[in-house]
Amino acid sequence: MSSVPASRTHAPGEFLHNFHGGLKLRHYKRMSCLHPVTRPPMPEHLSLALKQHVGDRSIALVKPGQQVLKGEVLARPASGFGALLHAPTSGRIAAIDEQPVISRQHPVDTCITLIPDDRDEWHSDCQRMIPDWRQMSGEELLKRIADAGIVGLGGAVFPTHRKLKGHWAQPIKTLILNGAECEPYISCDEMLMREHPEQILLGAQIVARTLGTVEHIVIALEDQMGEVEDDFKRAQRIVDDPRIAICRVRKIYPEGGERQLIKVLTGLEVPSGGYPQQLGIVCLNVGTAWSVKRALVDRVPLIERYVTVTGAVQEPRNWLTLLGTPVRHLIEASGGLQPQVNRLVMGGPVMGMAISDDAISVTKGFNCLLALRPEQLRDPTHSMPCINCSECVRVCPARLMPQLLYHSIRTGDIRQTSELALFDCIECGCCDLVCPSHIPLTEYFRLGKSQLRSSLREQQRASKSEQRHQARNQRLEAQQALRAERRAARQQAAADQQQAQQTIAAALARVRGKQARGSAPQADDSEESGA
Amino acid sequence: MKFSWSGAPHVPAQTSVANVMLQVLLALTPGVIALSWFFGIGVWIQLLLALLFAYGLEYLMLRWRRQPVKPFITDYSAAVTAMLFAVCIPPLSPWWASLAGMLFAIVIAKHLFGGLGHNRFNPAMVGMAVLLISFPQLFTHWSPPRELAEVQLSLSQVLSIIFTGNPIVTGGWDALTLATPLDTLRTGSARGLLVTEVRVAPIFGTFGGLGWEWVANWYLLGGLWLMYRGIIHWRVPVALLATVVLLTTPLYLFDPDANPLPLQHIFSGATVLAAFFIATDPVSGCSTPRGQLLFGCGVAAITLAIRRWGAYPDGVAFAILIMNMFAPLIDRYTRPRVFGHSE
Numbered sequence A: 001m002s003s004v005p006a007s008r009t010h011a012p013g014e015f016l017h018n019f020h021g022g023l024k025l026r027h028y029k030r031m032s033c034l035h036p037v038t039r040p041p042m043p044e045h046l047s048l049a050l051k052q053h054v055g056d057r058s059i060a061l062v063k064p065g066q067q068v069l070k071g072e073v074l075a076r077p078a079s080g081f082g083a084l085l086h087a088p089t090s091g092r093i094a095a096i097d098e099q100p101v102i103s104r105q106h107p108v109d110t111c112i113t114l115i116p117d118d119r120d121e122w123h124s125d126c127q128r129m130i131p132d133w134r135q136m137s138g139e140e141l142l143k144r145i146a147d148a149g150i151v152g153l154g155g156a157v158f159p160t161h162r163k164l165k166g167h168w169a170q171p172i173k174t175l176i177l178n179g180a181e182c183e184p185y186i187s188c189d190e191m192l193m194r195e196h197p198e199q200i201l202l203g204a205q206i207v208a209r210t211l212g213t214v215e216h217i218v219i220a221l222e223d224q225m226g227e228v229e230d231d232f233k234r235a236q237r238i239v240d241d242p243r244i245a246i247c248r249v250r251k252i253y254p255e256g257g258e259r260q261l262i263k264v265l266t267g268l269e270v271p272s273g274g275y276p277q278q279l280g281i282v283c284l285n286v287g288t289a290w291s292v293k294r295a296l297v298d299r300v301p302l303i304e305r306y307v308t309v310t311g312a313v314q315e316p317r318n319w320l321t322l323l324g325t326p327v328r329h330l331i332e333a334s335g336g337l338q339p340q341v342n343r344l345v346m347g348g349p350v351m352g353m354a355i356s357d358d359a360i361s362v363t364k365g366f367n368c369l370l371a372l373r374p375e376q377l378r379d380p381t382h383s384m385p386c387i388n389c390s391e392c393v394r395v396c397p398a399r400l401m402p403q404l405l406y407h408s409i410r411t412g413d414i415r416q417t418s419e420l421a422l423f424d425c426i427e428c429g430c431c432d433l434v435c436p437s438h439i440p441l442t443e444y445f446r447l448g449k450s451q452l453r454s455s456l457r458e459q460q461r462a463s464k465s466e467q468r469h470q471a472r473n474q475r476l477e478a479q480q481a482l483r484a485e486r487r488a489a490r491q492q493a494a495a496d497q498q499q500a501q502q503t504i505a506a507a508l509a510r511v512r513g514k515q516a517r518g519s520a521p522q523a524d525d526s527e528e529s530g531a
Numbered sequence B: 001m002k003f004s005w006s007g008a009p010h011v012p013a014q015t016s017v018a019n020v021m022l023q024v025l026l027a028l029t030p031g032v033i034a035l036s037w038f039f040g041i042g043v044w045i046q047l048l049l050a051l052l053f054a055y056g057l058e059y060l061m062l063r064w065r066r067q068p069v070k071p072f073i074t075d076y077s078a079a080v081t082a083m084l085f086a087v088c089i090p091p092l093s094p095w096w097a098s099l100a101g102m103l104f105a106i107v108i109a110k111h112l113f114g115g116l117g118h119n120r121f122n123p124a125m126v127g128m129a130v131l132l133i134s135f136p137q138l139f140t141h142w143s144p145p146r147e148l149a150e151v152q153l154s155l156s157q158v159l160s161i162i163f164t165g166n167p168i169v170t171g172g173w174d175a176l177t178l179a180t181p182l183d184t185l186r187t188g189s190a191r192g193l194l195v196t197e198v199r200v201a202p203i204f205g206t207f208g209g210l211g212w213e214w215v216a217n218w219y220l221l222g223g224l225w226l227m228y229r230g231i232i233h234w235r236v237p238v239a240l241l242a243t244v245v246l247l248t249t250p251l252y253l254f255d256p257d258a259n260p261l262p263l264q265h266i267f268s269g270a271t272v273l274a275a276f277f278i279a280t281d282p283v284s285g286c287s288t289p290r291g292q293l294l295f296g297c298g299v300a301a302i303t304l305a306i307r308r309w310g311a312y313p314d315g316v317a318f319a320i321l322i323m324n325m326f327a328p329l330i331d332r333y334t335r336p337r338v339f340g341h342s343e
Helices: A138-147 A160-164 A188-195 A197-211 A226-239 A258-266 A286-297 A327-333 A391-395 A402-410 A414-419 A430-434 A441-518 A522-530 B017-039 B042-064 B069-073 B077-086 B095-113 B123-134 B136-140 B155-164 B172-176 B181-190 B212-228 B235-254 B262-266 B271-278 B289-309 B316-333
Strands: A046-049 A058-060 A073-077 A091-100 A108-116 A174-178 A216-222 A244-249 A281-285 A304-311 A317-322 A343-346 A353-355 A368-372
Touching: A046 A091, A073 A108, A138 A160, A138 A197, A138 A286, A160 A197, A160 A281, A160 A286, A174 A197, A174 A258, A174 A286, A188 A197, A188 A226, A188 A286, A188 A304, A197 A216, A197 A226, A197 A281, A197 A286, A216 A226, A216 A258, A226 A244, A244 A258, A258 A281, A281 A286, A286 A304, A304 A327, A317 A327, A327 A368, A391 A402, A391 A430, A402 A414, A402 A441, A414 A441, A430 A441, B017 B042, B017 B077, B017 B212, B017 B271, B042 B069, B042 B077, B042 B095, B042 B155, B077 B095, B077 B123, B077 B271, B095 B123, B123 B136, B123 B316, B212 B271, B235 B262, B235 B271, B235 B289, B262 B271, B271 B289, B271 B316, B289 B316
Parallel strands: A174 A216, A174 A281, A216 A244, A304 A368
Antiparallel strands: A046 A108, A058 A073, A091 A108, A304 A317, A343 A353, A343 A368
């Protein structure tokens, strides 16, 4: 089975391991790889979502009406965690308001609308000479990567400088460049690798220098990307770095998932809830490496990316697209939609996010625009009961029990859901594709995760308030104890005093008695009653 | 322009319940044809009766439970139940045997437990078990394979036997039926005969029962095809058959006079049918990889135990039902290690 222990004698990528499950899916990639990648015509306006990264919300640094230059910083994260946003071209800020964006939770978000002035004039920051990256320290490189607003372009949009920074128990010895674009239809990484293999390798070298301790740079390609491998081999000769290895992995969806790819190349499993860095590995998308090279060598911040426009469009192809370009504009540039298209997807057909409005714009994580006709879509309203066929168990790359998870989510059994490790679900959708009962399992799992999160929050709140309650009880008890102690002390003091008085009185009486025995005994009585 | 919204994945699943069930029916067909070749037209009549009662009861239950009729009637699951039941009962059984079997299979084991996907027990085997316990004499009325048949029955004769319950030929049931190989073996060893002596009886074939072994071969072929199509997986059948061989081979080698050849166990009774078509029932079986292995082993072991020590010649139905009881427990303790978790 797939849990072969990692052999220490093999370098990463030298020996390929298997991961559990997965599916062989048809490709549909060739159709969008027929044209060389060019830029679409400049759109009439760009709509830039403030937040295009994982992390904190961003604040706009520009005001409506302001003129901006290409490469000028438009927004920065409110705190340190996030990525800068730069102007993709020069022009005027028309508005900063709520616009539709691609997000499950917030269908609208703050966007900056930029009207291009067609001069495409660079900001001075992007024209200043910078030293050669080979002369820069890791710190300096990191700062420049952060300044360029680079995030993971594979879809996770995690700020790259954050990924490369940090202190881990193990030194980062392996850098994996993920070019295994496993989902059908998407070809932006493949086109990028075909066109700029040398720049990608250069970017990888820069990242390796940032990390400092890298011994292996593995470029992971899919099995059928023979041509791309040749391109990389040629580029490798020019770059001439003995650390670089090019590796083709078996084409089984989702082998391009970070955890699956690491397993395939090294035999190691990233711990549940942990990070690849714990294993001494950093995994970057090839597009991210390319952006690093552009930032550190060409002084271009992240303002454009490769985007595949494919599926039921007239001319499927890849575009080098400015951030903020409306989806509608990309469709028009690709010859328009085929008739009857009723679904637009950002990403692929299995994991992609549906776009309900074509006014939505390209963001940093936007890899593919896929148009689907009604007959290509699943009918989410019609499903049969689960027949426990365990096909989902067979294909789950996380080795979960999807059918049991489905039952526990449906019955609201939160404990069972978390025991079955729902949070380890990577939402790859394999289970959906093999389910004979057509149950929307992945949708259930997304629902279950949000339920689980809110129940965890609830638990935390409950345990906090219980702590508070206990603290209060303890405080009250302590107070009561203190009060009792004081009362006891007071009583003791009173008793002592009384005793002292009695002693004094007795002493006085004795004295008086002695005196009275000497003089008049009745005076003693009157003295006693007066006391 | 606005577009439709839905969560991923956007593309449809590659198969359906009806498709799965239909392929199981197809895979069973060669075995059924072989069965009718050896044991006569009665096999088809039993099949038709079972299908008729199964669908009638399925329809009534769906209406009664206020379930949508069309998707459930067209999922072929009732047909699979009926077919598995029909090939297990003697071809000349009276009509009410099917009715009683389907009543327990479809109404009680399936719908009263919640319908498709909710039955804790394999419906066809529940029907079988009820008949085995309540009307054991029914199962002594197995027809002989065609080579040994004394009387060739016409269609009208078969129909009349099934619907009246009278053995209309001279000689009565004795002329129409013959003890099955497993029965012969049982009674033989009960009389103190050696296996080799018993096996001289004409009912035995090369390694299983005469005729039976060929039916089993066709079931095997259908089962392998299902495996090739990915409808069933290797674990249950392989574990089941391997356990039969592993448990019986040492006994046979130790004392071949008292213990039949391992192949005899596989190719007689319902072993092959159970391995590929009954123990692989997903709803009432195990879903973890290790659980499926255990399930197969358990069915084999219990079947052999019943054949050896039990009161019934073949114990497949009971073995399946007993393992059905354990399936959730087995699944609970054989969950695979989740990716990235330590053992």
